[in-house]
Amino acid sequence: MPNELQKTAPSGADRWLTERVTTVWGLLTGRPVSLYAASVLRIGYGLLYLAFLLREFPHRDEIWGPGSPWTPGLARQLLEATGWHSVLTLSDSRAYFELCYALALVTSALFLLGWHTRVMSVLFAVVVTSFHARAIFMTDGGDNLALLMSLYLALTACGRRWSLDARRNRLKALRPDNTPAPAKSPFTRQLRDARTTLVTVVHNCGMFVVAAQVCFLYGSAGLYKVQGTLWGDGTALHYALNLELFRPWPALSHFVAEYTLLIAVVGYLTVLLQIAFPFVLFSRLKYPVLALLLGMHIGIAVLMGLPLFSGAMIIADAVFLPDRFYTFLSRLGRRAAHRTDRWRPARGPAAGSGTVPTQGGPGALGSKHRVVLPAGRRDTTPATAPATSQAPPKTD
Template sequence: MIQRFIEWSSKERLLIGASLIRVQFALILLTFFILNYGQRDLLWGPDGIWSYGNFLSSHNNGILNLFHFSASNLFFEILFHLFIVILVLYLLGIRTRLTGLLVFIFFWSFYYRNPAIMNGGMNLLRLELLYLMFANTGAYLALTPEKPVRDIMKKSLLEKMIAVLHNVAVMAVALQIILVYFTAGIYKVMGSYWQDGTAVYYALRLHEFYWPGVNDWIWNQTWLVVLASYGTILIQVMFPAFIVHPKLKYFALAGVVSMHIGIAFTMSLFFFSWIMIASEMILLNDEDYRKIKQWLRKLKELAIYFRDHKLVFRYEEEK
């Protein structure tokens, strides 16, 4: 039993999911910082809304980050633009172990420079970037791929330790997501609005999340509000059980992805939803992704088949 566990843990797992997470996290951060490029001085600069003096005197002062080294605006500009370059390298999969470490250090620094503008999704992203520093996120979709050693017998002790560290890291990301959903579901069960199926109604009525026309239509569909409220609780509380089942895991992932798409559009929590959906990519193993690729190939072939036959049918009609 111990020997089988050692052999299992000495081979890197979930490599496709880890690579997909890397690409998505890089895109998320690039989008976030580029969208805020014009107001970067206001958000993170030494004379911005959270001045350098306030930053030093805040309760986060004990957490060392890059901004502690200098208060100059030039230093801030170098950090900001260097972070953009590092994110591009991380996205392209260039030396992912090094760039992954740098992405974590830089995002950690910007996160604590002004944590007031961050949200729960960014907090989760910060934790997962910490785990992913120890994972092989460049096995796929990378210009300089981190090729894993497949033959366990030919691995050195160092390679086995690196593989074990990778597996621990990706499992930490997976467990983090599972715990987030389970604890969120348990808290919802204890709420009276969730118990009577009206929680989604009240959430959509909040002014901060109001989408004129769309939210009005949704909260007037009683069946949809009740279904969304109870369905959210079911999928979150049962998520740990569903995700380990070979068939139900697809149902669970479809459920939470649909939930976050709904949250993104009806509550304007775009980045939060994107981070959650990206994180869920680690919950499918490499074989699952190969099956999905086969399904997509078959769907493409089917679409081509119908397209060609439709053209033939139209040609015969014209004749």
């Protein structure tokens, strides 16, 4: 009998596996994670793509329009071969292209603001995919990352914080008549609970995929650099600073390139940070690593002229900051705004307006009411005087 009980009792490994599965399932279905980080990604990529479209507005026809050297016909042939799709290739009309461009600007702005975010996130993914596929040979790493993140954000609940949707829901909850109607049947309650669980699971999986994408990006970039001899001897950044294609300010690039030892140290540090990044995410080391990566991306944006790539990477790194960091920033901003309002001088009548504000309310003891008289003449009457009383006669 004891032997049979030992056979049916779960072993230590089975209990460990069961506990881990339960923990992961609870993490996926319990509550949406990183809602503030998802909102930061929405705001960041919406603003980044809106700025990108506005910057290229004067050149839109040469890049994506009917007047592009890469004609719509050539784009359709490539799309058929690769399986991509773009709404810009549905027509060769210039009016249609201008309409698509205007709608892309509006969609990016509304996605940034978080207006009906669930629908806008899907439309934003369509916009980014269409423009990316239309001019595939004019993209870089920043465009590729923005494309991936737009697809991932369509799965997340990125409009629950810092959005117009969140503001509308908050104001709606403050209304006295906003009492949720009780479920009419157990089936309705189960259906509502299943929908909530599904939304939570999809959001959490989307955020985990975003984090995994960034980890793979850094890890693969670091391992790829290790294989190159230029990164091994510390001269890779020196050659990058002397490439004409990546020298927006040649004088600045030439000045930085003179510090060869510093460039070699920065090159080795870059490889080390990228390889070590996936392994420091669950420790406090991730904060200094993220700070160093932020400096690296700012340097790439300034020295190599790749602001879109650097901006996309900086925004992607924000997914690893906890929600308590963003709530702290929010409280700090409200506190600063409160101090600004407190230090702001009180508004009053303009100087020289000819009127003096009442000193004390009606019935206040000892208060006086000034009456402005011609130059050199002044009279005072108690503030408690009846309203119908006349001012005393003027005397010389």
